[in-house]
């Protein structure tokens with residue numbers, strides 16, 4: 001049985017202050033209709049990390065993939081500029097290039113139509129006799145791309161990207177991360193987790209202002225001074241920070257000060273990207289929505305230093321992060337089962353703690369309403 005999308009959107013009132021607000025109804029987390037609307041109204045017009053800049057350093061380096069069903073290619077052109085295109089040949093629509101590589105021009109393998117790194121069609125063999133063929137009109141169609149930290153981000157909607165650029169849309173976050181030299185860290189590895197929950201359950205859990213940390217993450221709790229945990233909310237981002245625990249906890253068997261350093265920054269970027277910067281570590285959590293109750297979280301890990309000690313530390317830190325992630329997965333999958341229950345529809349916010357989550361729901365409500373027209 002389908003849901004009435006308009007009625008379900010109306011069930012969340014973004015105007016109410018957090019003290020009086022109710023969370024969105026559970027249909028937002030379970031109904032295929034809402035998921036479809038999100039694809040278009042949220043993910044089709046926001047920024048997504050698609051490649052690491054280190055892999056696009058050389059002129060001609062490219063990386064192709066598929067984002068919400070749209071084949072794309074992002075590349076570095078000869079002048080050093082980042083560019084992105086719909087990766088569909090203007091002849092019959094084949095994907096022009098696949099995977100990653102380096103090339104002076106993009107040659108479609110099907111019939112060898114060839115495009116410059118600026119997307120212009122430079123050659124189309126055996127087209128003698130064709131009429132009304134404007135080569136200049138047959139360029140690859142551009143997508144929006146922006147470098148942010150160590151990643152290239154893509155936006156499938158060029159107009160939306162122009163209206164809401166990435167770094168310029170979160171100046172507080174950009175400058176705070178800039179101070180930590182985040183773009184110059186060494187990439188170590190990525191891990192991927194498939195989770196049986198709606199993508200927003202994962203984001204909500206991240207944005208609860210540390211509410212669940214003492215209850216669900218004993219090891220992380222021992223590394224942080226939770227009395228210093230706080231949330232700041234900005235236009236399209238929010239930042240949670242915490243100082244490290246004053247004393248290393250013998251029970252954890254891990255030196256929190258070495259890992260957390262002078263403090264942790266947990267940053268969220270609308271809608272589904274999170275960055276954790278602490279001590280010598282940076283890791284990102286990119287939540288890929290795969291269905292109403294299924295998502296995938298991709299972690300990229302970066303660290304300072306390259307020596308043997310640094311490598312050992314990185315391995316220990318990644319293991320710690322996996323412990324926290326497994327705890328979060330258990331929470332998120334349990335919440336998803338609860339959201340499907342007849343016994344639950346909407347909840348409330350802890351006003352002094354869950355501001356980040358409320359802010360996220362307000363942005364989402366605005367985007368979904370705009371998408372519905």
Ligand code: FES
Nearest residue numbers: 089091092108111
């Ligand atoms: S589809 Fe690309 S050359 Fe024919």
Ligand SMILES: [Fe+2]
Nearest residue numbers: 205212217328
């Ligand atoms: Fe957590």
